[in-house]
Amino acid sequence: MQPSRWSQIRSILPPSLEEFPQVRGPEVDGAIVMCMKEAAACIYAHDLGRCGQLGELIMDYSWEKLNGRNWRDVSRDWRTAYSYGCLFKVVGSCEQPVFNKEEALRVCDMSLLLGAEIMNNVISRIIQILSDPLSVEPPEGTTGLTNKTQKRPREEPETEPDGTTPEKIPRPLTPLLHVDATIPTICCPSLEYFRQNYLIPQKAVILEGVIDHWPCMKKWSVEYIQKVAGCRTVPVELGSRYTDAGWSQSLMTVNEFINNYILDQPARRGYLAQHQLFDQVGELKEDIGIPDYCCLGEGDEDDITVNAWFGPAGTVSPLHQDPQQNFLAQIVGRKYLRLYSVSETERLYPFDSSLLHNTSQVDIENPDTDKFPDFAKADYQECILRPGQILFIPVKWWHYVRALDISFSVSFWWS
Numbered sequence: 001m002q003p004s005r006w007s008q009i010r011s012i013l014p015p016s017l018e019e020f021p022q023v024r025g026p027e028v029d030g031a032i033v034m035c036m037k038e039a040a041a042c043i044y045a046h047d048l049g050r051c052g053q054l055g056e057l058i059m060d061y062s063w064e065k066l067n068g069r070n071w072r073d074v075s076r077d078w079r080t081a082y083s084y085g086c087l088f089k090v091v092g093s094c095e096q097p098v099f100n101k102e103e104a105l106r107v108c109d110m111s112l113l114l115g116a117e118i119m120n121n122v123i124s125r126i127i128q129i130l131s132d133p134l135s136v137e138p139p140e141g142t143t144g145l146t147n148k149t150q151k152r153p154r155e156e157p158e159t160e161p162d163g164t165t166p167e168k169i170p171r172p173l174t175p176l177l178h179v180d181a182t183i184p185t186i187c188c189p190s191l192e193y194f195r196q197n198y199l200i201p202q203k204a205v206i207l208e209g210v211i212d213h214w215p216c217m218k219k220w221s222v223e224y225i226q227k228v229a230g231c232r233t234v235p236v237e238l239g240s241r242y243t244d245a246g247w248s249q250s251l252m253t254v255n256e257f258i259n260n261y262i263l264d265q266p267a268r269r270g271y272l273a274q275h276q277l278f279d280q281v282g283e284l285k286e287d288i289g290i291p292d293y294c295c296l297g298e299g300d301e302d303d304i305t306v307n308a309w310f311g312p313a314g315t316v317s318p319l320h321q322d323p324q325q326n327f328l329a330q331i332v333g334r335k336y337l338r339l340y341s342v343s344e345t346e347r348l349y350p351f352d353s354s355l356l357h358n359t360s361q362v363d364i365e366n367p368d369t370d371k372f373p374d375f376a377k378a379d380y381q382e383c384i385l386r387p388g389q390i391l392f393i394p395v396k397w398w399h400y401v402r403a404l405d406i407s408f409s410v411s412f413w414w415s
């Protein structure tokens with residue numbers, strides 16, 4: 001017989017109250033430390049209801065501390081307290097007559113996103129227990145959707161609640177590539193060949209045949225993402241591009257993101273672009289590898305940042321540069337990319353502000369030639385990146401990206 005949810009979670013907690021970590025940090029108020037002690041005691045007295053109430057109180061109080069100042073000034077003590085609040089809240093919900101799994105997963109995700117790691121990653125282990133064996137079916141109406149049979153975004157614009165018609169996003173055009181400027185493609189080069197011909201001279205290239213064996217190439221589709229991650233809470237970028245005034249970020253579940261921004265295309269754009277997704281959702285991480293060529297770098301595998309980029313057709317990442325080498329692996333859909341080498345920087349008019357100094361002011365597919373007269377003189381290379389291809393973007397090379405289809409890419413930043 002399957003052990004109960006509570007007994008599974010109980011088995012990964014310390015066996016006795018004495019072994020439960022003493023939570024204290026100089027920054028955390030005494031009253032909250034007392035609440036944490038009481039909540040821990042409730043676990044062992046099997047008063048889970050009270051444990052959950054205290055967890056909620058600790059979460060609410062720490063939330064104010066996390067949001068009351070600049071993120072980089074938030075102390076680790078408060079992030080730790082927030083995670084303990086999440087733990088107590090989830091533990092408290094375990095034996096409720098109607099267990100709300102989505103809510104418990106949301107609380108765990110909030111801990112992963114905003115809190116600090118506690119008790120040897122106990123929150124991730126609870127997520128595993130909650131996710132298995134009750135794997136989540138995609139919500140009704142979205143089943144049967146695969147890579148090849150994606151539901152088409154609706155053709156007729158509907159009306160907003162106020163009666164106005166939302167702006168319709170034009171169907172993205174597939175650009176015609178300039179023959180002289182296309183990025184070369186090579187198949188499975190040896191490490192040494194890649195190093196001599198592309199890494200050392202810092203030249204862009206598309207690699208083929210190197211990720212065909214990754215399970216994501218066969219498995220990933222909108223439906224699959226819903227199945228393994230639908231209930232998970234993630235940060236989503238809202239707005240056409242991050243340089244726009246109205247751009248913002250919001251937390252929502254992957255199902256909400258898919259239903260509202262991928263399957264249904266509102267005038268407002270959403271982009272799931274984040275590095276934590278693979279730490280949050282183990283199933284997705286297991287479906288990808290690390291390109292072998294990363295071993296040519298100086299860092300360890302742990303130093304590689306793996307980012308997920310999941311969004312609808314038409315999603316744009318404005319022209320910008322990053323401080324590391326990049327392998328951008330295309331898993332689902334196609335993307336148009338334009339690259340400029342570092343030597344073209346002056347012609348690309350980076351923003352002056354320190355926050356956006358790595359971003360060009362030019363809307364490169366519709367440049368304002370009066371304002372940016374030298375832009376037209378900048379040399380570039382371009383490509384349409386297809387599923388199964390990896391683009392090598394040398395360090396600090398400027399890159400502009402526009403998705404031509406619903407697209408999922410994974411990038412690897414390495415040094």
Ligand SMILES: O=C(O)CCC(=O)C(=O)O
Binds near residue numbers: 409412
């Ligand atoms: O795919 C995208 O939209 C952006 C990718 C990117 O900027 C990167 O990998 O550094």
